Structures are given as structure tokens and as C-alpha cells.
Amino acid sequence: MPGAYPLDVRGLEELAARTWRGVEEERYGDWLLRAGGGFSGRANSALVVGDAPEPLADAVPAVARWYADRGLPPRAQLPGPPGEADTAFAAAGWTRAEDVLVLTAPLTDWPAPDVPVELSPAPDAAWLAGYRYRGAALPPAARAVLTRADDPLFASVRPASSPALAAAVARGAVEDGWLVITAVTVDGEFRRRGLARAVMAALATAGRERGAHSCLLQVSEDNEPALALYARLGFTEHHRYHYRSAPV
Known part of the structure; x- marks a missing residue:
């Protein structure tokens, strides 16, 4: 079903x-x-x-x-x-x-964000600059992939001193009652301030408004800070996947 x-x-x-x-x-x-x-x-x-x-x-x-x-x-x-x-x-x-x-959790009431979180249907330049994929700036193909979903949402926290920059970003998309959260990134200068939790909580609220009952996200097994945060939010492991690459 x-x-x-x-x-x-x-x-x-x-x-x-x-x-x-x-x-x-x-x-x-x-x-x-x-x-x-x-x-x-x-x-x-x-x-x-x-x-x-x-x-x-x-x-x-x-x-x-x-x-x-x-x-x-x-x-x-x-x-x-x-x-x-x-x-x-x-x-x-x-x-x-x-x-x-691959972690899952019921979309219960997560702690409300204590900083303003901006939600947008498309990523602007600040959001794209704030998402550091594997620690690097995004390639030209990134925007096409990021926006290729039904009604995605792009969350960001903008510093009051520099509103054109993104201190934290995340992306969410709802599919068949599931909120799938990706691209959670916090700028190094703004870490340990609860901003990852803030953007996720904002997406969770929006997800529930769109009928989501559960949440899914993926995280590398060696990302200990992220795993600790997700555990506090009630995520548990559903399964794992790995990649295989053809010989060069």
C-alpha cells in the first residue's frame, strides 16, 4: 500500500x-x-x-x-x-x-527551530553555495538534479549580518507519505549552534503539512556528528547500501 x-x-x-x-x-x-x-x-x-x-x-x-x-x-x-x-x-x-x-523515523513533533528558517521551492545562489557536497562546491549539473523532484523544498538559515549567505541548508521532498531529507550542510563558522536541527525541524513541519508521517535520510557510516544528531531526533537504521565501481 x-x-x-x-x-x-x-x-x-x-x-x-x-x-x-x-x-x-x-x-x-x-x-x-x-x-x-x-x-x-x-x-x-x-x-x-x-x-x-x-x-x-x-x-x-x-x-x-x-x-x-x-x-x-x-x-x-x-x-x-x-x-x-x-x-x-x-x-x-x-x-x-x-x-x-538509511535511517528512518516517525515524523513526530521535533523541537521547533529557535532561529528563522527560510523555505523555498527552488535553491537560490546562497543555498547552492551553502551546500558543500563532499566538502566541495557544486558542479554545474547539481541544480538540475536537486530540482528534479515533485515539489521539493529548500531550507536555509541566513545570518542576520549576511542575509545573502546561508549558514545552514537542507532539502526535503515528500513522496507517498515520506519526507526524504537530503543535503544537510552547516557552514563551519556556524556549527554547534543547532542549525542542522533547525532546518530539519522546519522541513518536518512542512512535511507534516503535506501529509508525511515518516522521514528518511541517508548518511555515511563514518559521519559520527550527523549520526549523533539523527539518533537524538529518533532515527534508527532501516538498512544499508554500498556502491561498486567498474574497474578503470
Whole structure:
């Protein structure tokens, strides 16, 4: 049933994929091939859930060709415990990297933000500058990926002294009763002031107004400060996924 809680691994991954999409997408059996100009792992990897349309020994090179045809390094996202598909990619020499935790929580009343949070349907220049993806400025393809969802929301905290800058940002999108939060970033100068919690709380309020009952987010397993914050907000681990990249 759409919006049911909880969902299984495949259901939750497919839901999340609808909120963070490649600029180009193509179904390959149950798998989803995604290309987004190289910005972000999820928008530039094959989501490997369900079955491929042909034997795995043929499916793995077919995925590699799809990405090579677009000038992108072939990459696969493999959720849940390793299975036959993961074994097939590994046998073809695809290397494993980056374990990511998928966390979920009921959208109960989180602490209200104690600073003003601006919500917008599109990211402005300050928001884009405030989102430091893997610690770096965003590439040109980022905006197309960030806005490619149904009715996304972009939250930001602007310092009173510099309103054209963003001290903290986050992105939210509601899909089938789930608020998916991504891009939570706090500028180094403004950390330890509760700003990550503030932008998330503002998105949670907006999400509940849009009918969301639950929240999902993804975080690298080595991001200890973020994991501590999410635990305080009631998030627990639903499952994990990892990436595999084709040999160069």
C-alpha cells in the first residue's frame, strides 16, 4: 500500500529514488539506470533492486556499457545485505566503496527551530553555495538534479549580518507519505549552534503539512556528528547500501 510504514528495502529505495533523480533514467528490468552529469552517487548509479532482464553475467557488462556511452564511470548502488547481484559485480572486478546508512523515523513533533528558517521551492545562489557536497562546491549539473523532484523544498538559515549567505541548508521532498531529507550542510563558522536541527525541524513541519508521517535520510557510516544528531531526533537504521565501481 502506498505510504505504508514500514516499507521493505526495495520499497524504501525506490521511493527515495523518486525524490533524488538522475537527469536521465531508464529501466533495465527492475533495476533503474540513472545519469546526472556526474553529480552525486545516487543520481549516477544503477539502483540494483529486484531482477535484471537477463542473466547477471550479461547484466553487469550491460550496465557498464550504459554508463560508458554517457561518458560516466559505471557505478552500481546495492542496498541491503550482499546477494547474488553484489557477487556478480564483485566477480567482474567492480570495487566496493562507501557504506551508507538509511535511517528512518516517525515524523513526530521535533523541537521547533529557535532561529528563522527560510523555505523555498527552488535553491537560490546562497543555498547552492551553502551546500558543500563532499566538502566541495557544486558542479554545474547539481541544480538540475536537486530540482528534479515533485515539489521539493529548500531550507536555509541566513545570518542576520549576511542575509545573502546561508549558514545552514537542507532539502526535503515528500513522496507517498515520506519526507526524504537530503543535503544537510552547516557552514563551519556556524556549527554547534543547532542549525542542522533547525532546518530539519522546519522541513518536518512542512512535511507534516503535506501529509508525511515518516522521514528518511541517508548518511555515511563514518559521519559520527550527523549520526549523533539523527539518533537524538529518533532515527534508527532501516538498512544499508554500498556502491561498486567498474574497474578503470
